[in-house]
Amino acid sequence: MDNIKIKADDFCFYYSGVKALKNVSISIRRNQVTGIIGPSGCGKSTFLRSINRMNDVVFGARSEGKIWIDHKNIYDADVDVVDIRKKIGMVFQKSNPFPKSVLENVAYGLRINGIKDKSYISRKVEQSLKDAALWNEVKDRLNKSAFELSGGQQQRLCIARALAVEPEVLLMDEPASALDPTATLKIEELIQELKANYTIVIVTHNMQQAARVSDYTAFFMMGELIEYGVTSKIFTSPDKKITEDYITGRFG
């Protein structure tokens, strides 16, 4: 289990009775980028949101099975979801900066965790913005509203915000789907740099993106994990016909 960071065991998920994930079992490797691909509604986002229990906020949702982070099943009764989400950062499809300054956006996660030390906060903000490759672009306008940044900068700001609370895993839900090609490229480069320190799981609609950024790829369809393996293998010689059909654009 040493090189495995996240392990799902027969994990099922239901939205008010409808089974959205069917017995998903997968082992996601530490300090690697794992891409999740599949047609719309295949459950890839649902699975991603199950890893930090963001699905808990959906009324009428229910899960079965286990997801292990290191050696702890995060669906055990004694687990505090707040701790889980601190440990597992998330970046959303649509960048969602808060209507605060650039600095306060990054500091938000620190403040809600009770950190008041100003010099620590400013150091941490700077470090997180540097890690998110945004520092040079915003260092002169830390006190300006985050809404003044471009779309790509806003998304990197959200990444910086997630990094500030020192997560171990970074979940990304189509982080570049609303961005132009240049901004997308920057995010992809950033993902490559971040994997040295984080385990990254990225959901993407874009097959080329999955091929470019991920070390491992999981193909989901209709709530099932169809195939999972090294990216180069999935994209060149998948074991299953249906995976090949999807990757070559025959449907989806």
Add this chain to the structure above:
Amino acid sequence: MNGKKIKEFLGFAMLRVCVGVVGFILLIILYDIFSKGAGKISLEFLFSMPRKGMTEGGILPAIIGTIIVTVITAILAVPLGMGCAIYLNEYARNNKMTRLIRMSIRNLSGVPSIVYGLFGVVFFVQFMRLGTCVLSSGLTLGLMTLPWTITASEEALKNVPRSYRDGSLALGASKWQTIRTNVLPYAIPGMLTGTILGLARAAGETAPILFTGAAFYLPFLPKSLFDQFMALPYHLYVMSTQHHAIVKVRPIAYGTALVLITLIFLMNLSAIIFRYQLRKRRME
């Protein structure tokens, strides 16, 4: 002109007439009140007691009474209404029970104010033995305002994007932390706007205070919450229909009306300013 253009012109013309009629009626009312009331307004009128069976003197007790009763209304309706809205929008599950509660609240806002007045007499004045007093009236108006406050506050909460909540939760904030630091700051201007409009409506109500604490003629200020009080809308009602020398006191009635609508206008204006600032903050 072809048929399409004629229809377009007629449609617009009809809509213009609608706006024109409404604006005209409003102007007439305002002109009537201003032309007949403005002459009565003086420092003496605003700051002295009524004298000689209310045929002379000012309306100070009515102004103070309306302010006090509105403050009591706010103390009851604002925290309770906002709390209720926060619970309904952020915590309550969307099930039959919540839908029933929401429907009841909507219906309550449609209950005629005189019915609230009757309830106030039975519940606050008699059952709770508060007697006819400014407290009973304020509580009655508070109940009447609650559904408005709740509905307006819930709308304001709904306008805060979901992504603010998700983003905060994903960083490890608890639900309450999320609401306190990343939802309420953006909802409160909207909540206050709706609340002030509800309070302005309450300040102008006659029926709920009529039975519960408003007095016909009291040439002194209430000394405690358990005293009766004079209020602008009720004073206006008295001066225009109940007084023994109606024609003689007509100017006082108009002066009272002018003070009342000015007070309500000021409250609405502050709501507009709040809303403007909210929009400005959104733009940034």
